[in-house]
Amino acid sequence: MKSELGKLLSNVETVAVIGCSANKYRTSYHIANYLQEQGIRIIPVNPNYDEVLGEECYDSMADIPDDITIDVVDIFRDSEYTADMVREAIDWSEKSGQKPVIWTQLAVSSDKAKSLAEENNYQYVENKCMMVQHDKAVA
Template sequence: MVTNYSDILSTAKTIAIIGCSANKYRTSYHIASYLKENGYRIIPVNPKYEEVLGIPCYDEMTDIPEKYTVDIVNIFRNSTHTADMVRQIIDWTQKTGQEPVIWTQLDVSSAEAEELAEKAGLAYVKNECMMVQHERIS
């Protein structure tokens, strides 16, 4: 588990957001908008939308084109789905050779997801709000 959020957020350029919503009243939309406004490239991942914030949205992590370097994958899903999301991320890393940090928002982490990430050698942030952590270092 990673706790040095400053290093992660200060070096990251691209953040894939699993569960990103186009509904402006959802937390994932608000945080995606904040991250975009603060200079990050965001890549929305949600099968419900074709685009979010004017950016193409992908159905799942494995649909993100290999041309993108993803530094962080931020998960906004119910904790019952987090292990499956980590499996998708692992499949994507095996396909691309990339090793993004897996970041789980508040109450999103699960023991199984954390264990899968550790076994795959991927850094894992547990139950932290990315926006709050970014505001702390800004």
């Protein structure tokens, strides 16, 4: 029987990857590449790049067009920035009318980020590697 996370991940079609790097030695690149290989569309978000893994890279969540459906916002930023990234995701969601799951990779969550997500009724996954969890879900 699939876990709640397993069910979520088996239905994910598009993931915004906050802090996605074009450096193939960075974890965010590796996981974004894995997601692409699984048929999941990635929307890279990082002001340092124009493109990552063949996808247009946006400077911030605010720059992602409202008509792009996002199922999960996966955050790869240091924990000191996570609450700001959650706020960006919430602001984008209010503008687009969508409510993606907010996912924080290992060791990037913060109490402030979690509280902000929960106060605004967002599903919040913390300290889990999306690649590992997805691999378990599809296995």
